[in-house]
Amino acid sequence: MPYRSLxxxxxxxxxxxxxxxxxxxxxxxTSTTVVIERFAFSPAEISAPVGARIVFLNKxxxxxxxxxxxxNGEVFRSQEHIDEDETYSVRLLTPGEIExxxxxxxxxxxxxxVTR
Numbered sequence: 001m002p003y004r005s006l007x008x009x010x011x012x013x014x015x016x017x018x019x020x021x022x023x024x025x026x027x028x029x030t031s032t033t034v035v036i037e038r039f040a041f042s043p044a045e046i047s048a049p050v051g052a053r054i055v056f057l058n059k060x061x062x063x064x065x066x067x068x069x070x071x072n073g074e075v076f077r078s079q080e081h082i083d084e085d086e087t088y089s090v091r092l093l094t095p096g097e098i099e100x101x102x103x104x105x106x107x108x109x110x111x112x113x114v115t116r
Contacts, residue, residue: 041110055089058082065103
């Protein structure tokens with residue numbers, strides 16, 4: 001009997017926790033980090049659901065900038081250079097493919113597939 005009571009308490013606590021923290025249940029609340037290192041994006045190709053936050057983390061000593069474009073034009077652009085150990089993040093709200101590149105070093109490229 002005590003085991004069942006404890007189990008009911010734990011299940012009740014867990015349910016109330018998830019209801020009071022909806023971001024934990026929301027797949028759009030996910031975050032993906034793209035590391036900028038050795039003048040490359042890693043991973044260079046990612047897939048993320050609509051609403052996901054993409055974080056670009058610069059681990060190079062050189063500054064970088066991130067520009068994302070689709071067939072309709074520019075989707076996002078870091079306003080300033082991203083210095084070493086700094087981040088730039090963007091939340092993607094429309095499904096589709098976004099090609100991104102470094103605004104400073106044109107050979108650095110990647111792709112994000114935003115899914116429903």
